[in-house]
Amino acid sequence: MTTGVIKNIGWLVNIREQYSLLKGAALAGLPVLANAWLRIREGRILEWGPMNTLLVHDNEQVWDAQGGAILPGWCDSHTHIVFAATREEEFVDKIKGLSYAGIAAKGGGILNSARRLQSTSENDLFNMAWERLQQLMHLGTTAIEIKSGYGLTVADELKMLRVIRRLKDTAPIPVKATFLGAHAFPEEYRSNHEAYVGLIISEMIPAIAKEQLADYIDAFCEEGFFSAEQTERICRAGMQYGMLPKIHANQLHLSGGVQTGVKLGAISVDHLETMDRPAIETLAASDTIGTLLPTAAFFLRMAFQPARDLISAGCAIALASDYNPGSSPSGNMNLVVAMSCIQMKMLPEEAINAATLNGAYAMQLQNETGSITAGKLANLILTHPIPSIAYIPYSFGTNLVKKVMVRGTWL
Ligand code: NIG
Numbered sequence: 001m002t003t004g005v006i007k008n009i010g011w012l013v014n015i016r017e018q019y020s021l022l023k024g025a026a027l028a029g030l031p032v033l034a035n036a037w038l039r040i041r042e043g044r045i046l047e048w049g050p051m052n053t054l055l056v057h058d059n060e061q062v063w064d065a066q067g068g069a070i071l072p073g074w075c076d077s078h079t080h081i082v083f084a085a086t087r088e089e090e091f092v093d094k095i096k097g098l099s100y101a102g103i104a105a106k107g108g109g110i111l112n113s114a115r116r117l118q119s120t121s122e123n124d125l126f127n128m129a130w131e132r133l134q135q136l137m138h139l140g141t142t143a144i145e146i147k148s149g150y151g152l153t154v155a156d157e158l159k160m161l162r163v164i165r166r167l168k169d170t171a172p173i174p175v176k177a178t179f180l181g182a183h184a185f186p187e188e189y190r191s192n193h194e195a196y197v198g199l200i201i202s203e204m205i206p207a208i209a210k211e212q213l214a215d216y217i218d219a220f221c222e223e224g225f226f227s228a229e230q231t232e233r234i235c236r237a238g239m240q241y242g243m244l245p246k247i248h249a250n251q252l253h254l255s256g257g258v259q260t261g262v263k264l265g266a267i268s269v270d271h272l273e274t275m276d277r278p279a280i281e282t283l284a285a286s287d288t289i290g291t292l293l294p295t296a297a298f299f300l301r302m303a304f305q306p307a308r309d310l311i312s313a314g315c316a317i318a319l320a321s322d323y324n325p326g327s328s329p330s331g332n333m334n335l336v337v338a339m340s341c342i343q344m345k346m347l348p349e350e351a352i353n354a355a356t357l358n359g360a361y362a363m364q365l366q367n368e369t370g371s372i373t374a375g376k377l378a379n380l381i382l383t384h385p386i387p388s389i390a391y392i393p394y395s396f397g398t399n400l401v402k403k404v405m406v407r408g409t410w411l
């Protein structure tokens, strides 16, 4: 049933007749209606109001929220959910004290994931990723971006992107695809990085564009990985085919990735664990979104992203999971929201906006999802009854998600 009305909503969260990218102080404004109803028509949001104004139409389907909150589903704008194998051995090695270099020497890291993916069939990769995606939907994620980047050969990057294409065709939620051939230098290019950059630009990008497999272009702009200059060349090559940049920037070092992203008009620069004043001010003066990935910082035991500095400078902030086997083996956006409040001192209202409306902007899906707005998809989270909005991040680790609706249908 994709048409009906939800009654007895304790809190209807993020209702907006008009919306825009939320920058700086605006991020804290979360419009909420207590004791509400919400009408869905043909899988889209139609109208809402306070409970004492509800008129149920003849033969209309009625759902009872029983005092739970309704939120727009989470918009996870940065994931790597197509992978062949988990990497818990590295996790244990790190607990025992092995360094990043030590793990790389044992054949770990991104290249480990690439080897495993190269020897896994497209079908098996699809089945594993589809399983993960369904789990994420049940946790409230109803729009997602997925990256390639564990292929690292022309054939295997195409294979990964075809898996993402199949996820797009299969999943009931919006899916965006990002080409991340510039994730790490393969072993055989260890002493000739330029040759791999050349392969990305002259072979991978045209082949991907021919099959229209990618919406966005990404590069891991980081010391020991791709320089700001290489990132710029790769992104410009993608942009010639209409792929806008979304860049891994400033995770481990001041890589220049933020400035490069802003210069290119990137949709987003993501990670941002390592920021200085010039990077923050450059981002604040732009329309590029800073996407923070707190569970990656948590899992790698790094300092969290300076969310307060970014917000007070006037930046637009989104939150995403970075779900991947190496640095964030969780795609639970409820945890991302809680962690951003607990560890980065984001207000509950800021965190919810960053994980819904601004996350939608970070995938150019703001006209489809991210807020309770007439005409947007009825992609919604119904929570168990909660005393307040702040209770959502406060009660971290408790699953408050009772049900998830996608295009007007409960999963
Ligand atoms: O976003 N930073 C680069 N890439 C991933 C992690 C990759 C991996 O270890 O597999 C990230 O954190």
Ligand code: FE
Binding pocket: 078, 079, 080, 248, 322, 324
């Ligand atoms: Fe990532």
